[in-house]
Amino acid sequence: MWILGQTLAVFCLASQAVLAVNFDFEKITLSDAEVKGNQHVDFGKLPVPAVNKARCKTYASDRQWPSVGIWSAFNKSVGGALLRGIPPAAACYEGPYYNLTKCDVVRRVQGSTNFTKADPTIPNGQWQLGNPCPVPPISNPTLYSCNITAFPAYVLNVTTVKQIQLAVNFARNYNIRLTIKNTGHDFLGRNTGGGALQIWMHNLKQLEYMPEYKFGNYSGKAARVTAALEQFELHQYMTQHNMTLLAPGSTTVGAYGGYMQGGGFSTMVSSKLGLMSDQVLSLEVVTADGRFVHADPYENEDLFWAIRGGGPGNFGIVTSAIVKAHDTMPIAQGQVYWQTNPVINPATAPYNVQVNDTAFWAGIDIWFAWLPRITAAGGVGWNYIDTIAPSRNSSRTYQHRSQINLPAMTKAEAEAFLAPIIKELNAVGLPLKVYVDWFETYPKQAFRIQGPGEGVTNGRFGSRLFPRKNLEDKNSTLFKKTIASIRAFVEEGGYNFHSVDFTPTKEVAGWPGSDSAANPHLRNAIIHATGFDTNSYGPEVSPADQIKNHARLNEYVNKWREASPGAGAYMNEADTEEPDFQWSFYGENYEKLEKIKEERDPWELFYAVTMVGSEKWMVEDTQGLPTQQGRLCRVQGK
Ligand SMILES: Cc1cc2nc3c(=O)[nH]c(=O)nc-3n(C[C@H](O)[C@H](O)[C@H](O)COP(=O)(O)OP(=O)(O)OC[C@H]3O[C@@H](n4cnc5c(N)ncnc54)[C@H](O)[C@@H]3O)c2cc1C
Ligand SMILES: *[C@@H]1O[C@H](CO)[C@@H](O)[C@H](O)[C@H]1NC(C)=O
Ligand SMILES: *[C@@H]1O[C@H](CO)[C@@H](O)[C@H](O)[C@H]1NC(C)=O
Ligand SMILES: *[C@@H]1O[C@H](CO)[C@@H](O)[C@H](O)[C@H]1NC(C)=O
Ligand SMILES: *[C@@H]1O[C@H](CO)[C@@H](O)[C@H](O)[C@H]1NC(C)=O
Ligand SMILES: *[C@@H]1O[C@H](CO)[C@@H](O)[C@H](O)[C@H]1NC(C)=O
Ligand SMILES: *[C@@H]1O[C@H](CO)[C@@H](O)[C@H](O)[C@H]1NC(C)=O
Ligand SMILES: *[C@@H]1O[C@H](CO)[C@@H](O)[C@H](O)[C@H]1NC(C)=O
Ligand SMILES: *[C@@H]1O[C@H](CO)[C@@H](O)[C@H](O)[C@H]1NC(C)=O
Ligand SMILES: *[C@@H]1O[C@H](CO)[C@@H](O)[C@H](O)[C@H]1NC(C)=O
Ligand SMILES: *[C@@H]1O[C@H](CO)[C@@H](O)[C@H](O)[C@H]1NC(C)=O
Numbered sequence: 001m002w003i004l005g006q007t008l009a010v011f012c013l014a015s016q017a018v019l020a021v022n023f024d025f026e027k028i029t030l031s032d033a034e035v036k037g038n039q040h041v042d043f044g045k046l047p048v049p050a051v052n053k054a055r056c057k058t059y060a061s062d063r064q065w066p067s068v069g070i071w072s073a074f075n076k077s078v079g080g081a082l083l084r085g086i087p088p089a090a091a092c093y094e095g096p097y098y099n100l101t102k103c104d105v106v107r108r109v110q111g112s113t114n115f116t117k118a119d120p121t122i123p124n125g126q127w128q129l130g131n132p133c134p135v136p137p138i139s140n141p142t143l144y145s146c147n148i149t150a151f152p153a154y155v156l157n158v159t160t161v162k163q164i165q166l167a168v169n170f171a172r173n174y175n176i177r178l179t180i181k182n183t184g185h186d187f188l189g190r191n192t193g194g195g196a197l198q199i200w201m202h203n204l205k206q207l208e209y210m211p212e213y214k215f216g217n218y219s220g221k222a223a224r225v226t227a228a229l230e231q232f233e234l235h236q237y238m239t240q241h242n243m244t245l246l247a248p249g250s251t252t253v254g255a256y257g258g259y260m261q262g263g264g265f266s267t268m269v270s271s272k273l274g275l276m277s278d279q280v281l282s283l284e285v286v287t288a289d290g291r292f293v294h295a296d297p298y299e300n301e302d303l304f305w306a307i308r309g310g311g312p313g314n315f316g317i318v319t320s321a322i323v324k325a326h327d328t329m330p331i332a333q334g335q336v337y338w339q340t341n342p343v344i345n346p347a348t349a350p351y352n353v354q355v356n357d358t359a360f361w362a363g364i365d366i367w368f369a370w371l372p373r374i375t376a377a378g379g380v381g382w383n384y385i386d387t388i389a390p391s392r393n394s395s396r397t398y399q400h401r402s403q404i405n406l407p408a409m410t411k412a413e414a415e416a417f418l419a420p421i422i423k424e425l426n427a428v429g430l431p432l433k434v435y436v437d438w439f440e441t442y443p444k445q446a447f448r449i450q451g452p453g454e455g456v457t458n459g460r461f462g463s464r465l466f467p468r469k470n471l472e473d474k475n476s477t478l479f480k481k482t483i484a485s486i487r488a489f490v491e492e493g494g495y496n497f498h499s500v501d502f503t504p505t506k507e508v509a510g511w512p513g514s515d516s517a518a519n520p521h522l523r524n525a526i527i528h529a530t531g532f533d534t535n536s537y538g539p540e541v542s543p544a545d546q547i548k549n550h551a552r553l554n555e556y557v558n559k560w561r562e563a564s565p566g567a568g569a570y571m572n573e574a575d576t577e578e579p580d581f582q583w584s585f586y587g588e589n590y591e592k593l594e595k596i597k598e599e600r601d602p603w604e605l606f607y608a609v610t611m612v613g614s615e616k617w618m619v620e621d622t623q624g625l626p627t628q629q630g631r632l633c634r635v636q637g638k
Helices: 008-017 068-077 088-092 100-109 113-117 161-173 231-241 301-307 346-351 357-376 411-427 477-492 506-513 520-524 543-562 581-600
Strands: 082-084 154-157 178-181 197-200 207-215 218-226 280-286 292-295 317-324 331-339 352-354 380-388 397-407 436-439 461-467 496-501 525-532 617-619 632-634
Touching: 068 082, 068 161, 088 100, 100 113, 154 161, 161 178, 161 197, 161 280, 161 317, 207 231, 207 280, 207 317, 280 301, 280 506, 292 301, 301 581, 331 346, 331 357, 331 411, 346 352, 357 380, 357 397, 357 411, 357 477, 357 496, 357 525, 380 477, 397 411, 411 436, 461 520, 461 543, 477 496, 477 525, 477 543, 520 525, 520 581, 525 543
Parallel strands: 154 197, 178 197, 331 352
Antiparallel strands: 082 154, 207 218, 218 317, 280 292, 280 317, 331 397, 331 436, 380 397, 380 496, 461 525, 496 525, 617 632
16 A cells, blocks of 8 residues: 655645646646655656566556555545446446446437536447447347446546646556546547546636737737637637637537647638647646646647647647637628438528439539638538438439538628529529528537537548649549549448538648648648448447448548548548558658657557557457457557
8 A cells, every 4th residue: 555645845845836837726736755756656767667668558457457455545646536437338237337227317318428528437439449338228138248348447537637647657657558538529449448547637627718818929819728628618618708719510529638639620710710739829738757747839849749730648638728719700601502302301491402413413513613712711611412321222312511601701791702602503503592691709600500419429430631732623633533532432332421621721820830740631631521431330230240331431431542642631530440540640740740759758658549659559359340448569560
């Protein structure tokens, strides 16, 4: 057993060292004196100790795994904030967690991100863990089993920086896998891992508005923000303080965790204000050695550069940031829908028309050819091309739904802007009219169709960032190849296509955003294409079928890749098995990021699939699926 030797005097001295932090919870930090000589939680040291060079991370069944007594002492040191990693659906299975009342609750709410974000253990998508504890159907309660070993072993519910530091030190010193969960929205499985100590950021929620802030080359409105704020909370703060912040498109997505650190685009303003990572002026970070540091363009510049877009949770744990805030701006929203069967949704009738197949695809050509002009005007396009599978082969419906979001335009300006687009669509037989919704401010726009809380999905998809040059000339073979690859995805593949179309260029990013690790492919992009596989990857689908379904999807995503040689994909909305992820997600930044990773984390504490350096590691699995359950080990020879 051990406890932290803490004396009040030492604690106060240590706190004085950190003056410029953003929030009170960041003043509660770990001092050298508290942990000196304490092997369990002392700060990281060089040379890298032998324990961190082991082939695999220490796993629960290993001899080196901390004893119950050591975990209990760790729990005391963090003020009792340690939880066991128990998935809520364990209540549905006989054993120590059996509770049918709870199981019924879980059954009812499991489909909402409201529930998954507020659970310490489970991520939204569970195929990434091999669906190890599904909620069994009422009709067949013994259909599945619950394997608790596949989840993080412990979860630390953090409310102070000191707890994060202790967790980082403990995990590193014992060579235990560390995972970070914010909202759990991640599509790739970067937020979870079997047998890990998981840091749960969800309760760090504060914002301080600063109407006048000068820093470096920036002068204007700003906000101090904590790591766990979600989109709907930012929308409330924007309204309260009459300002605009960049934010994700869905209500419960975390703004400054995975979203910001992977780049983060806005479906409303990214052609005008850039990426979320471009908004950041400074960061507070717990690094792999357990230290709590400030990072900005003049201090810990390497960390500041890498965290902004260079991949979440791989260079440090962000506790808060200072971000740019902007004047409020209206959003004008053009709607254009067309489909190949009669319009039955009365809500879309004012801007939705029925057309034949020829006109349908002629309209698609026109819509994509307009994108360079839409984004040049500061707009963002957003569309779906759905294919609704026929009950009879002849009645397949194609539906195109799109919004053209034009920030800072009046309704009349937006109508004038859309008129020539509609005219061109009319000319090929789409009897559309100009239709614009106008919102006084960005958070007032009507994008939140589902209200707070999105549906949890257990599917996979692929994605591609098509460069601007692909759309610049409608007559070019490149343009034709691009559209052909999208059509093949929908018509032959039978998949639904989605894209968000924006131009977060370096010019738009400004200072200091233009000099960051954000994927260079995003800077040249115009279409962020995503393709959904509507097949489930849930427990009812065998591993062999999951592999087959993914291979089929990938065949069609490959057509996008062929139509955009040398381009990449957006790491936050991508395939876990993206080919050559190093080039695709990081472009020419990869080498520099690799160097920073080696310098900042020589213990190889932080790992997440597809992050910089992750090619050296692999989760051992026997079913041939990409998964985060199981033991994390070094790949032989790397
Ligand atoms: C419904 C939905 C809508 C989306 N809309 C958009 C969109 O409009 N634009 C867009 O760009 N993306 C969007 N995304 C993708 C989104 O960017 C990613 O899912 C992202 O990983 C979410 O980050 P999170 O922190 O909320 O989630 P989590 O899954 O909790 O974490 C994601 C990753 O970030 C790491 N992480 C979390 N917090 C921290 C921290 N404080 N410090 C260090 N690492 C941390 C985790 O370890 C993990 O690797 C959407 C996703 C969903 C599910
Ligand atoms: C940690 O301590 C708290 C408070 O004593 C206790 O409620 C909790 O169960 C402990 N956690 C673990 C994993 O034992
Ligand atoms: C079972 O779950 C319900 C609902 O979560 C809870 O109120 C109750 O206390 C639990 N019962 C036991 C015995 O833990
Ligand atoms: C996490 O910590 C917060 C703050 O102490 C507390 O309100 C909350 O109940 C805790 N959550 C869980 C699941 O223990
Ligand atoms: C930032 O300001 C400095 C000093 O005023 C100037 O030299 C530099 O060019 C500016 N950098 C950018 C990227 O605007
Ligand atoms: C909000 O900000 C806008 C843009 O700066 C300004 O025009 C408007 O008057 C402000 N509204 C209020 C209520 O302060
Ligand atoms: C559906 O129609 C296509 C094209 O007409 C045809 O090639 C295909 O065989 C049909 N499929 C079925 C299941 O009838
Ligand atoms: C499809 O619709 C267009 C526009 O109304 C029309 O010109 C064309 O003849 C139609 N084609 C077919 C095959 O019906
Ligand atoms: C999610 O929570 C919000 C706010 O608490 C609530 O308004 C919404 O209805 C919930 N959504 C679902 C799907 O439960
Ligand atoms: C594309 O081809 C059309 C029809 O041949 C022609 O009118 C148009 O000018 C061409 N556009 C460009 C950009 O070359
Ligand atoms: C539970 O998951 C662990 C980790 O992946 C694995 O080693 C073990 O075989 C699984 N147990 C069962 C019964 O499937």
